[in-house]
Amino acid sequence: MSLNVLFAGTPEMAVPSLVAVAQHFPIVGVLTSPDQEVGRGRNLLPSPVKQKASELNLPVLTPQTLNGEVREQVRRLSPDILVVVAYGKIFGPKFLSLFPMGGINLHPSLLPKYRGPSPIPEVILRGDTETGITIQKVALQMDAGPILHQEVIPLNGTETTATLTKLCAERGANLLVQVLKGIETGIVKEVPQDESKATYCKLLTKEDGRINWSYSAVQIERMVRAYDPWPTAWTLYRGEILKILKASVYQPFTKGERVGRVIGVDKEKGILVQTGEGILAIHRLQLQSRKALDFASFLNGERNFMGAILGE
Numbered sequence: 001m002s003l004n005v006l007f008a009g010t011p012e013m014a015v016p017s018l019v020a021v022a023q024h025f026p027i028v029g030v031l032t033s034p035d036q037e038v039g040r041g042r043n044l045l046p047s048p049v050k051q052k053a054s055e056l057n058l059p060v061l062t063p064q065t066l067n068g069e070v071r072e073q074v075r076r077l078s079p080d081i082l083v084v085v086a087y088g089k090i091f092g093p094k095f096l097s098l099f100p101m102g103g104i105n106l107h108p109s110l111l112p113k114y115r116g117p118s119p120i121p122e123v124i125l126r127g128d129t130e131t132g133i134t135i136q137k138v139a140l141q142m143d144a145g146p147i148l149h150q151e152v153i154p155l156n157g158t159e160t161t162a163t164l165t166k167l168c169a170e171r172g173a174n175l176l177v178q179v180l181k182g183i184e185t186g187i188v189k190e191v192p193q194d195e196s197k198a199t200y201c202k203l204l205t206k207e208d209g210r211i212n213w214s215y216s217a218v219q220i221e222r223m224v225r226a227y228d229p230w231p232t233a234w235t236l237y238r239g240e241i242l243k244i245l246k247a248s249v250y251q252p253f254t255k256g257e258r259v260g261r262v263i264g265v266d267k268e269k270g271i272l273v274q275t276g277e278g279i280l281a282i283h284r285l286q287l288q289s290r291k292a293l294d295f296a297s298f299l300n301g302e303r304n305f306m307g308a309i310l311g312e
Helices: 010-025 048-055 068-077 119-125 161-185 217-226 295-301
Strands: 005-009 028-029 037-040 043-045 082-084 101-105 131-139 145-153 233-236 240-251 261-264 268-274 277-288
Touching: 005 010, 010 028, 010 037, 010 048, 010 082, 010 161, 028 048, 028 068, 043 068, 048 101, 082 161, 101 145, 119 131, 119 161, 119 217, 217 233, 217 240, 217 277, 240 268, 268 295, 277 295
Parallel strands: 005 028, 005 082, 082 101
Antiparallel strands: 037 043, 101 131, 131 145, 233 240, 240 277, 261 268, 268 277
């Protein structure tokens, strides 16, 4: 007898998992965030998971809170197990009690490292050489449940949050199906997390993307990759927001010039900026209210950019 699944997820990252699980198990309902108002017209936009669930003709629930009325709706669906991929809300004991087989969660880190809402940016910011995907039991404490399966992903130092999220989404979808089949046949083993090794990451804000030019070129380059696509790494230029979309470390240790100063240009590498330690080469950037440009095109329109102090 196949497990009846209630799937909970919201962003694009959760869509491959929804599709994969739906191919192997009956999904009795999909739980996702309410439609969001977007644009000047305040039009309502459904979450990526809701859009895909509708294409698959699956029943969708979009509650603001998981209250008694919602719990009753879920109970009537008769789910056996909860499958969670980036849903965005914490589940309470009353809600979790609705699932005879409990719940499982896909988390894109090697738990207990980087519990919390931003593990992919965190692993890039820290310069780790590997990350991974964890399938774990859902617990009352965030990301603290026993581990059911882990897969290591080596990193080469060029990943962005966008590219790594896509990779984790695709690989994680297959792992979820494997684990569900293992639960169905009773072969999955639970391994408790080592609480002494737990580390945490925070919910990102727009301000996290602001570049402090006294940081090293290495750290700022990591910021550019970690905050792609959001909140993007940015600085101020003549009072306007200047987004740094792609960059590399030009020289890792050079000091001397004032930090944040645009000190030159390399015709192949980009615009050169002095940092607290080393020189950063900017390849692609975007000034407020304008389109994104490669560095050569940007300089054609900003003749006085050389010598500017960024961040002021």
